[in-house]
Amino acid sequence: MKRYIKNIAVLIIASLGLFACEDVIDVEVQTGQIRLVIEASLDWEKGTLGNNQTIKLSTSTPYFETANNTAVTNATVMVTNLDTNEVFNFVNQNDGTYTTDVFVPVENNQYQLEVVYNNETYIATETLMPVPDINDVNQSVDGGIDPDLLEVNIYFDDPADEDNFYLIRYYEEGDLFPYFEDYSDEFSNGNEVHDFFEKQEDEDNDQAEFQPGDSVDISLYGISERYYNYMRILIEQYYSGGNPFSSNGVQLKGNCVNATNQANYPYGYFRATQVVKTSYTFQ
Structure with missing residues (x-):
């Protein structure tokens, strides 16, 4: 019993020593120009x-x-x-x-x-x-990253003999943020384009996998090449956040x-x- 009490006393003294060594450090963060x-x-x-x-x-x-x-x-x-x-x-x-x-x-x-x-x-x-019409929207479970998850598919015809660029927005009500994709017809000019969206569980963004009964809003934008280049970099930087192997972000x-x-x-x-x-x- 004495040894037990002695050990407790040692732990308390050590803990007090740790707390006594804590210092509050104020870090001055540089503020950029207001724009x-x-x-x-x-x-x-x-x-x-x-x-x-x-x-x-x-x-x-x-x-x-x-x-x-x-x-x-x-x-x-x-x-x-x-x-x-x-x-x-x-x-x-x-x-x-x-x-x-x-x-x-x-x-x-x-x-x-x-x-x-x-x-x-x-x-x-x-x-x-301009933007083409969406030909069809359906669901599947075999075209995404995880074969067990539901994904939504959209199909649209890309005009032939011209360069076209698109922005696609997916959003389920209740999600913290919509999901964006940029698309160029460099390798699909004049063909039917297929795009899909599969949601994976993300507790940080309060996002859950698609379930039967869920409804997703889809927007297809026809955009300029310059805006495509802007969004491509912005999307890449946003979705690679926290990735230790991603490149450094740049001011866009x-x-x-x-x-x-x-x-x-x-x-x-x-x-x-x-x-x-x-x-x-x-x-």
């Missing part, structure tokens, strides 16, 4: 007029800062169709969003975004790319430039796309 963030996606859903569009402006924040309101409410936003010279003014909603209900989307026309903020003018141009710049002060460049991208949307419920 304008432009979220400008003119998405024309196939089968609609595409008149209603929204552009969101905010400012960047330090990595650990979550309390600040970063909405930009004192900017001027307009989009011009460079083929027709038609101008679309976006109305300030005083919450960081700028909207219009008179936008006219035209396939293969070039559009220019102009944002005036803090006496500086930001410019970006993009061509509105979009197509928006500061025409007044080139060094004060913004974050974000101005895209103009046609999109076809559908959904599928697993059986």
Whole structure:
């Protein structure tokens, strides 16, 4: 019994010694320059007029800062169709969003975004790319990485004799994030394209495998080559996060430039796309 008590005493003293050696270390994290963030996606859903569009402006924040309101409410936003010279003014909603209900989307026309903020003018141009229809959507269990998991399949015809680029978005309600894929027709030009999406369990993102009765929303975008290259790098960096064998991430710049002060460049991208949307419920 005495030896037991003695051992307990030694453990307590050792533990106190460990706690006494703890020091709080404050690490000063460098803060980058605050920049304008432009979220400008003119998405024309196939089968609609595409008149209603929204552009969101905010400012960047330090990595650990979550309390600040970063909405930009004192900017001027307009989009011009460079083929027709038609101008679309976006109305300030005083919450960081700028909207219009008179936008006219035209396939293969070039559009220019102009944002005036803090006496500086930001410019970006993009061509509105068309998108083919989705031919079929079905499910299977034998085409994915895990032969026991359900996957959703989509099929669409790629136009022949031209270079085409696509962005595919999959989302099940309740998931923390959607899943994106970029696709080039380099090796499938003029053929029917097949793409599939299989979800694996991910506790960190509160994501579960597909089960019968689950419904997934699917969006297929026709995009420009420049936007494809941008998204390809962005997707690669996002999904390789935490991988010890992945390459180092790089600061990714979009197509928006500061025409007044080139060094004060913004974050974000101005895209103009046609999109076809559908959904599928697993059986």
